[in-house]
Amino acid sequence: MRPFSVVVPESVDEAVEALARWGPEARVIAGGTDLVVEMKEEKRAPAVLVDISRLEELRGVRVEDEGGRAASRADKPGGAAAGGGVVVWVGALTTHAEVASSPTVRAAAPLLADACAHVGSPQIRARGTIGGNLCTASPAGDVIPPLFALEASVDVKGSAGVRTIEIESFFVGPKKSALTPDELVLGVRFRALGQGYVSFFRKLGQRRALAISVVSVAFVARLLSPATFDDPRVAFGAVAPTVVRARTVERALAGKKLDVAAARHISRLAFRDVMPITDIRGSLAYRREMACNLLYEGLLRFTGERDGEGEGRAGGRGGDAEEVGQA
Known part of the structure; x- marks a missing residue:
């Protein structure tokens, strides 16, 4: 590790x-779970670390109205009342463990809470932060697909003032964000x-644990009937230079009566939305197949049916897949 100032x-x-x-x-440092490793491996060599870990205004979960006014700063049991214009703000310094255990987040966005509960190890979850996960900008980051499906936005501040960046515009490439060198992430908000x-x-x-995702998928939709969706949002991780929304899949799902055959067909449409690479964790072909399978297995339970092939899959798979959140 090269010398640096703090x-x-x-x-x-x-x-x-x-x-x-x-x-x-x-470079900004808070939990340091990614940056310190990169510095030790000399993949990054910042001359100065800006340690923001004491900035308490960037920590915690609060409920706001649609105008951005804080309705409550307390993260109490029972959480936020869902819908009705309620917006949840999560500070950049809030750790994965804090998000995972937040009654507000669990009520308002259970898929985000559960994704945070499965990041790394307990030690990493206790140190790693939401802001750090965003700034690392890895397409395999577990927290990012849920934020895409929630259509979140990111508040940042720089010399020019505060601005809000839609989550899909925040990432411009693998490990590259839209932040300018003088900007700091304040927090993320979502309805x-x-x-x-x-x-x-x-x-x-x-x-099962301490694994970088080979593929991940986040799903949000309004259930109109036992097997019909409105406002479907599907986001895949680790299958493109950034996390991606599966627009082809979303269009096919909207208003569609879902049975096993429809779930299998719609899941295969993910082939059109993903652009994976081959690396040490999996080949391009494997990742594309697994993206379809993960979505299919998630959708299958909404059909109220069992897969006729007995496997509950759109195709074969290897590795360990885990569903870590449903509401």
Whole structure:
């Protein structure tokens, strides 16, 4: 690891000033679960670390109205009342463990809470933050597909002031975000899922824990009847340069009466939406097949039927797939 200096700002404005002063030579650090590893391996060698871990205003979960006014700062048992214009804000310094255990997040967006509950190990979940996961910008990040399906937005602050970036515009490439060198992530916000909405998050890894996703899928939709959806949103991770929305799948799902055959057909349409690569965790062909399978297995339970082939799959798969959230 190369030598570096540390700046510890006492406010967001001080952090922005430090980033503006040092520019590309500076890196923000909070939990450090990714950055410290990269520095030890000399994949990154920042001259200055801006340690924002003391900025309490960037920590926690709060409920807002649609105008962005805080309705409550308390994350109490019972959580947020879903729907009705309720918006949930999660601070950048909120850890994965805190999101996973948040009554507000579990009520408003259970797929996000459950995805956070399966990030890394307990130690990583206790240190790693939502803001850090966003800024790492890995297409395999577990937290990002749920945020895509929730149509979240990211609040950032730089020398020019505060701006809001839609989640799909925040990522511009693998491990690249739309942040300028002087900008800091403040938090992420999303509309609470209303009455009748269902969701799930599934991931496939090479083992059950401490595994980077080979493929992941996040799903949100309003259930109109036992097997018909409105407002479907499907996002895949680890199958393109960034997390992607599966627009072809979404169009096919909207208003469609779902049975086993329809679920199998619609899941195969994911082939048109994903653009995976071959790497150490899986080949292009394997990832495309698994993307279809994970979606199919998630959709199958909404049909009220069993797969006639007895496997509950659109095709074969290997590795360990886990459904970590449904509401």
